[in-house]
Ligand code: HEC
Ligand code: HEC
């Protein structure tokens with residue numbers, strides 16, 4: 239099964255093989271072709287939003303932690319988008335006259351949530367869970383790109399199946415953990431990178447590429463050795479990780 243998705247397999251062969259191999263899944267997949275729209279595959283293109291919210295400003299310059307706004311990212315499958323009250327915890331006091339914040343004030347007064355346009359969206363038939371990735375130390379930037387320097391949020395990666403599988407097949411190439419802070423849990427370490435950037439700490443080559451939102455940089459041999467050690471440490475079941483049923487249930 240694994241060979242089906244080698245990049246050189248042409249899509250016709252892929253499709254017909256799949257029809258045989260994954261018959262029960264086929265209907266969902268057929269529908270999915272229609273539900274996938276262009277914004278879903280465009281990487282690095284900023285998405286228009288009702289309020290020009292800047293991660294660079296809030297997460298990096300002001301130093302607000304990701305979890306302050308994306309409260310469920312380490313506990314549940316969804317990261318969650320903050321409600322208007324979270325914005326108003328500051329903006330009822332600061333920048334209160336900004337015209338850019340008018341939709342936030344209106345939402346607060348009327349009780350109607352702000353409708354943010356989705357940047358990342360998987361088709362319905364794909365299962366994804368934030369918490370397991372965070373608990374294995376997969377950094378936000380590995381998947382979402384250099385969020386801490388985005389003025390307007392854009393998609394950091396394609397989120398196509400081949401992209402997910404690149405890591406699921408060889409997680410040792412991507413798993414990384416900051417060893418300079420052994421007292422932190424893997425979850426906490428996911429947020430260390432941003433703190434280090436804010437504090438202008440010295441970054442390792444691996445961290446520099448993570449900060450830039452690149453997960454494709456060829457890892458050094460010692461990074462791969464570290465990745466293997468993490469797989470061992472967390473008991474990651476590499477053999478099953480590329481099984482269809484992991485992401486298609
Ligand atoms: C002050 C609140 C706040 C903080 C702090 C914050 N975010 Fe966000 N984030 C938002 C809001 C609001 C949106 C929706 C608007 C947008 O897409 O820009 C969002 C959207 C996102 C999205 C895209 C969601 C989608 O539609 O797919 C990602 C990814 C993301 N944030 C990651 C992060 C990361 C990583 C951090 C920490 C470095 C972080 N955020 C810190 C408020 C915040
Ligand atoms: C912890 C406090 C804090 C929170 C929470 C917060 N902001 Fe801000 N925000 C600020 C500060 C401080 C500034 C601007 C100061 C500056 O430009 O130096 C700002 C600036 C802005 C601006 C630019 C305003 C302008 O006129 O340039 C927008 C838009 C904005 N925030 C939207 C949001 C939204 C939307 C949320 C909720 C998702 C949010 N902020 C949550 C502190 C906060």
Ligand code: HEC
Nearest residue numbers: 304308311316317318358359360366371376377378381397
């Ligand atoms: C392994 C890849 C991966 C990692 C690591 C990851 N995300 Fe995501 N994120 C995704 C995918 C895929 C989606 C789209 C999910 C969907 O459509 O069901 C998403 C969606 C989101 C959204 C939109 C709202 C939601 O819950 O769907 C936010 C916000 C977000 N991520 C924030 C974060 C933050 C903050 C971190 C780090 C603490 C993080 N993500 C780590 C892959 C990842």
Ligand code: HEC
Nearest residue numbers: 365366367370374376380397402405409412474475484485
């Ligand atoms: C950088 C590496 C990496 C990337 C990229 C990645 N994953 Fe994972 N994923 C993992 C690891 C590590 C685990 C944990 C496996 C374990 O502990 O056995 C995991 C587990 C999962 C699980 C199992 C959850 C559970 O509850 O059993 C699902 C589903 C999943 N990933 C979906 C996805 C999807 C969909 C994508 C692409 C949008 C993706 N992953 C991208 C590394 C990654």
Ligand code: HEC
Nearest residue numbers: 239256260267364397398399402403406480481482484485
């Ligand atoms: C790590 C998660 C993951 C695993 C494992 C996985 N898929 Fe997928 N699959 C995805 C994602 C994500 C998409 C959606 C891609 C998109 O939107 O472009 C997808 C889409 C598909 C599609 C729709 C056509 C396409 O290419 O977009 C088919 C068919 C499919 N998967 C079959 C399979 C089969 C069969 C297996 C087992 C050999 C499998 N998948 C294993 C994540 C996964």
